[in-house]
Every structure is written in structure tokens, then in C-alpha cells.
Amino acid sequence: MAGIMENIFAPVFLPLEDVITETPTIKTFVTCPDPPIHFRAGQFMQLTVPGVGEAPFTPSSSPYEPERLEITVLKAGTVTDALHKLKPGDIVGLRGPFGKGYPLEKFYKKEILVVGGGVGLAPLRALLLALFHDIDKVERVSIKYGAKNPEELVYYKFFDEWAKYKKVDMTITIDTPHPGWEGNVGLVTELLKVLDINLNNSYSVVCGPEVMLKFVTLSLLNAKFTPKQIYLSMNRNMSCGMGICGRCNVGPYYLCKDGPDMNYDLIKDFPGVLG
Numbered sequence: 001m002a003g004i005m006e007n008i009f010a011p012v013f014l015p016l017e018d019v020i021t022e023t024p025t026i027k028t029f030v031t032c033p034d035p036p037i038h039f040r041a042g043q044f045m046q047l048t049v050p051g052v053g054e055a056p057f058t059p060s061s062s063p064y065e066p067e068r069l070e071i072t073v074l075k076a077g078t079v080t081d082a083l084h085k086l087k088p089g090d091i092v093g094l095r096g097p098f099g100k101g102y103p104l105e106k107f108y109k110k111e112i113l114v115v116g117g118g119v120g121l122a123p124l125r126a127l128l129l130a131l132f133h134d135i136d137k138v139e140r141v142s143i144k145y146g147a148k149n150p151e152e153l154v155y156y157k158f159f160d161e162w163a164k165y166k167k168v169d170m171t172i173t174i175d176t177p178h179p180g181w182e183g184n185v186g187l188v189t190e191l192l193k194v195l196d197i198n199l200n201n202s203y204s205v206v207c208g209p210e211v212m213l214k215f216v217t218l219s220l221l222n223a224k225f226t227p228k229q230i231y232l233s234m235n236r237n238m239s240c241g242m243g244i245c246g247r248c249n250v251g252p253y254y255l256c257k258d259g260p261d262m263n264y265d266l267i268k269d270f271p272g273v274l275g
């Protein structure tokens with residue numbers, strides 16, 4: 001833990017510098033903590049909307065630019081509805097970071113297959129920006145991303161920029177046909193049917209809704225990825241963030257403390273892991 005968090009139980013209250021509408025259901029909330037809150041890609045924060053409540057979110061911005069912390073949020077219920085109503089200058093609380101974050105060093109010299117669904121690309125964006133920062137250290141970053149429809153493709157404006165990095169390729173799809181859309185149609189698992197990745201030298205990192213995690217994992221296993229080569233973002237209901245309350249445990253692991261990005265090999269034999 002680093003940065004301005006002296007007491008991990010007490011949020012730091014900050015004004016929103018900006019609120020960016022990404023899609024009809026997703027917004028990015030920007031704060032500029034001073035001093036910055038340092039985090040690893042994949043670690044998460046507990047965000048408070050004063051008077052409403054607190055919920056966990058993974059920063060979507062670069063861990064190398066902690067002075068501008070971005071959190072991208074799908075409108076899903078009580079806290080996120082209230083958050084979506086906030087404007088620049090309104091106050092939010094932040095505590096964290098929590099969890100371990102991605103094992104970036106393990107990804108060096110490897111081909112990384114990054115698979116995202118819907119708002120799941122938000123936590124993955126922090127990982128992607130960290131990988132782009134050290135792009136010479138990885139062999140390749142192959143991004144497969146799916147959303148319900150073209151309007152819900154989060155960060156669409158950045159896709160060309162990302163694909164310009166040497167060693168990076170990106171393929172996107174939408175779930176069902178849409179007027180004017182000439183790209184891929186079908187679930188993100190369709191994009192995994194023909195993989196040109198070097199299986200012996202790769203990891204796959206997956207983030208999205210639970211049902212997507214399940215079918216992507218099955219597709220990856222079918223493509224002969226081993227469970228050890230698969231990392232799943234287990235973004236399930238969490239409360240304390242510190243492995244105390246027991247709301248998120250899977251076998252001996254606390255997703256909040258040991259994850260939320262878990263190596264599938266560690267958790268695959270426990271009930272309910274793939275829903």
C-alpha cells in the first residue's frame with residue numbers, strides 16, 4: 001500500500017476532476033490525488049459516494065501516472081447509479097489500493113492474450129497501459145474484446161492508438177448484428193476459435209461478466225491453454241477488501257486479498273468458481 005492512505009479504513013475525499021461518458025451505460029471518473037495513490041495494474045479501490053455507499057472498482061488508468069487516477073464504471077445499481085449522476089467538482093471517497101494486482105514480471109518475454117467483455121476492458125486497460133509502457137519486455141499483446149453492440153465498445157476512441165504499438169494486435173466483436181456494423185459479430189469466444197498464439201510461451205488474462213469468464217475459460221482450455229496459463233478477474237461481491245469479512249473467499253483464498261486476478265489453477269477445483 002502506498003500514497004496518501006494513512007488509515008486504510010478511512011476514505012480520502014477528493015473532488016472529481018472530470019467525468020467522461022464512454023458509452024450509454026459506462027462513465028470514467030477522474031481524480032487527481034495529491035500526493036498520488038500508487039497502485040499495481042489489477043489492484044482495486046473502494047470508492048464511496050457520500051451518503052449512498054461504497055463499492056469496489058479497479059483503476060483503469062496507467063499505474064505509471066498515479067497523479068491522474070481514472071475509474072471506469074458500469075451503471076449497475078445503487079452506488080453506481082448515484083456515481084453516474086455526479087459532475088466535475090463533486091466529492092468521492094477512495095480507500096486502497098487492495099489486492100495483489102497482476103504478476104507483471106511473469107508476463108515479460110511472453111505472449112499475452114488479453115480477453116475482455118463489456119466493462120471488463122476497464123480493469124484490463126490499466127494492465128494494457130502497463131504492458132505498453134514496457135512493451136520491449138513482452139513478446140506480444142493480443143487483445144480480443146467483445147461488447148453487446150457498437151455503442152457499448154468502451155474506449156473505442158483508443159483502439160487505433162493501441163493497435164499502433166509494435167507487438168500489439170486487437171480484434172473486436174459485437175454480440176449481434178447491428179445496422180452499419182461491418183466488423184465481427186458473435187460472442188468474444190468466437191474470436192478464440194482460431195488462435196495464432198504461441199501456446200508454449202503465453203498467458204491469458206480474462207476480465208468480464210461471470211458468464212463470459214466461464215465460457216472464455218472453457219474455450220482457452222479447449223485451445224490447450226493449461227489452467228496455470230489463465231488469469232481470471234474474480235470481480236465478485238466484496239466488502240472489507242482486507243480478507244476479514246469473508247464475503248469473497250474461494251476455498252482458502254480471499255479474492256480481495258489474494259486476487260482479484262486469480263490464477264485459474266489455484267481455484268479451479270473449488271465450487272462455484274466458474275458460476
Ligand SMILES: Cc1cc2nc3c(=O)[nH]c(=O)nc-3n(C[C@H](O)[C@H](O)[C@H](O)COP(=O)(O)OP(=O)(O)OC[C@H]3O[C@@H](n4cnc5c(N)ncnc54)[C@H](O)[C@@H]3O)c2cc1C
Nearest residue numbers: 044055056057058073074076077078079080235236237260
Ligand atoms: C475487485 C472488483 C473490481 C471491480 N471493478 C469494476 C470496474 O472497474 N468497473 C465496474 O463497472 N465495475 C467493477 N466492479 C463491479 C462493481 O463493484 C459493482 O458493479 C458494484 O459493486 C455495484 O454496486 P451498486 O451499489 O451500484 O449495485 P448494487 O445495487 O449493489 O447491485 C446491483 C446488481 O449488481 C450486482 N453486484 C453487486 N456487486 C457486484 C459485484 N462486485 N460484481 C458483480 N455484480 C455485482 C448485484 O448482485 C445486483 O444484481 C468490480 C468489482 C470488484 C469486486
